[in-house]
Amino acid sequence: MPNEALVKVRGVTQRFHSGRKEFIAVRDVNLTVNEGEFVVLLGPSGCGKSTLLRIVTGLQKPSEGTVLYRGEPVVGVNPQATIVFQTFALFPWLTVQQNVEVALKARGIAPEDRGHRAIELIDRVGLDGFETAYPRELSGGMRQKVGFARAMAVEPELLCLDEPFSALDVLSAESLRSELLELWASGDIPTKAILMVTHNIEEAVFMSDRIVVMDKNPGRVVSDVVVDMLHPRRRKSAKFANIVDKVYATLAGQTQPEHVEIGSEPGGPGGARALPDIEIGDLTGVLERIHEMPGRNADIFRLAEELHADSDSLLRLTDAAELLGFATLAEGDIALTPLGETFAEARILARKEIFASRIRRLPLFQWLLRMLDAADNSLLERDVTLAALELDFPPEEAQRQLDLIIEWGRYAEILSYDDSSELLQPELATASPSSSDNE
Numbered sequence: 120m121p122n123e124a125l126v127k128v129r130g131v132t133q134r135f136h137s138g139r140k141e142f143i144a145v146r147d148v149n150l151t152v153n154e155g156e157f158v159v160l161l162g163p164s165g166c167g168k169s170t171l172l173r174i175v176t177g178l179q180k181p182s183e184g185t186v187l188y189r190g191e192p193v194v195g196v197n198p199q200a201t202i203v204f205q206t207f208a209l210f211p212w213l214t215v216q217q218n219v220e221v222a223l224k225a226r227g228i229a230p231e232d233r234g235h236r237a238i239e240l241i242d243r244v245g246l247d248g249f250e251t252a253y254p255r256e257l258s259g260g261m262r263q264k265v266g267f268a269r270a271m272a273v274e275p276e277l278l279c280l281d282e283p284f285s286a287l288d289v290l291s292a293e294s295l296r297s298e299l300l301e302l303w304a305s306g307d308i309p310t311k312a313i314l315m316v317t318h319n320i321e322e323a324v325f326m327s328d329r330i331v332v333m334d335k336n337p338g339r340v341v342s343d344v345v346v347d348m349l350h351p352r353r354r355k356s357a358k359f360a361n362i363v364d365k366v367y368a369t370l371a372g373q374t375q376p377e378h379v380e381i382g383s384e385p386g387g388p389g390g391a392r393a394l395p396d397i398e399i400g401d402l403t404g405v406l407e408r409i410h411e412m413p414g415r416n417a418d419i420f421r422l423a424e425e426l427h428a429d430s431d432s433l434l435r436l437t438d439a440a441e442l443l444g445f446a447t448l449a450e451g452d453i454a455l456t457p458l459g460e461t462f463a464e465a466r467i468l469a470r471k472e473i474f475a476s477r478i479r480r481l482p483l484f485q486w487l488l489r490m491l492d493a494a495d496n497s498l499l500e501r502d503v504t505l506a507a508l509e510l511d512f513p514p515e516e517a518q519r520q521l522d523l524i525i526e527w528g529r530y531a532e533i534l535s536y537d538d539s540s541e542l543l544q545p546e547l548a549t550a551s552p553s554s555s556d557n558e
């Protein structure tokens with residue numbers, strides 16, 4: 120069933136009115152979901168992902184444009200589509216099993232078949248033993264699993280998911296992701312396409328065939344990244360990292376050509392670009408502050424006043440934000456990129472992951488990680504590293520750079536440093552694969 124379009128969104132714009140003001144939630148969106156495809160909508164909060172999902176399923180009529188389903192305009196709610204929300208509403212007076220059976224009944228499944236099919240689905244989502252529990256007795260994560268079981272019971276042709284894993288704990292999220300992928304790959308369900316909203320980049324690359332990247336103000340599609348990897352995907356593989364990087368780059372935008380912006384390795388042709396001398400806590404503080412401002416945009420001079428920072432240290436912070444792709448600078452203003460917004464909104468683990476992925480692309484870190492890789496027992500002495508840095512930096516600056524590398528690398532959990540033995544070492548990968556959930 121290759122490439123037959125199931126959904127076509129054409130020129131969709133959604134306006135909302137509050138009083139006399141008009142607000143454009145999404146503008147001129149074109150999007151196609153083909154049969155057999157698992158497509159993700161990815162972007163910062165407020166870029167119109169949920170709005171678009173509601174429009175696709177016919178829950179909302181767009182101000183302009185059309186949605187075609189199998190070539191026919193969608194009028195009213197599309198019966199072939201089912202949506203799973205971030206938090207799923209269950210009937211409080213029904214048990215877990217009854218909540219799932221409701222969906223089977225709606226599909227016209229005979230009463231004698233409903234019981235065992237509901238139990239099978241409940242088992243699949245990992246709620247074995249909770250068939251007779253009531254929603255109020257379940258945790259939020261467990262309720263979400265019931266929601267999943269119910270959506271699967273509907274066996275929709277188009278399954279729409281709105282941040283379905285973001286309210287779950289890390290382990291439940293990971294097991295549900297796998298369950299969903301397995302069901303999808305098995306062909307046991309009649310679902311022909313999945314359209315999932317997330318703002319978790321790794322989740323998008325882990326699960327989907329194609330990532331539609333959105334930006335906001337106004338909400339719009341900015342690019343499309345194909346994930347041409349077979350399942351099951353390994354998060355540690357080079358290809359996975361490559362695609363994650365590609366998505367980051369799309370979200371980060373670029374003010375200057377990459378090689379100018381990030382410099383080269385110590386001893387290399389263009390020389391290493393020095394890391395700005397900043398504290399990471401100050402950087403996150405500034406990003407959070409800009410995030411609260413209208414338009415995620417601030418005048419640098421006013422920002423300095425407000426934060427009681429001297430302009431030198433603020434400029435170092437904005438420099439770092441730009442180097443990491445979290446912000447762009449123009450005409451005295453600093454504006455967050457979608458990646459910067461994602462970072463500002465994320466929790467600590469997700470932040471560390473984003474930060475790690477960003478610094479891994481800096482030649483200074485790539486160079487150091489390669490040296491560590493080549494070193495005996497992956498250990499490097501401070502003095503050896505320092506001597507290498509002194510090829511590019513005066514001695515005092517080399518010291519400062521090394522301290523910054525250590526601080527950034529520790530925060531990102533890609534480096535560890537023992538202050539007493541003065542040895543550098545790569546941090547062993549311990550971070551959970553799904554720790555980039557946020558909210």
Ligand code: ADP
Pocket residue numbers: 135136142143144162163164165166167168169170171338
């Ligand atoms: P996302 O899911 O990407 O976080 P949403 O689609 O929920 O974004 O919202 C996009 C923008 O539209 C937001 O600024 C939101 O406040 C606004 N919006 C969404 N629904 C409505 C509504 N019914 N009335 C007014 N504004 C809305």
Ligand code: MG
Pocket residue numbers: 168169170281
């Ligand atoms: Mg949303």
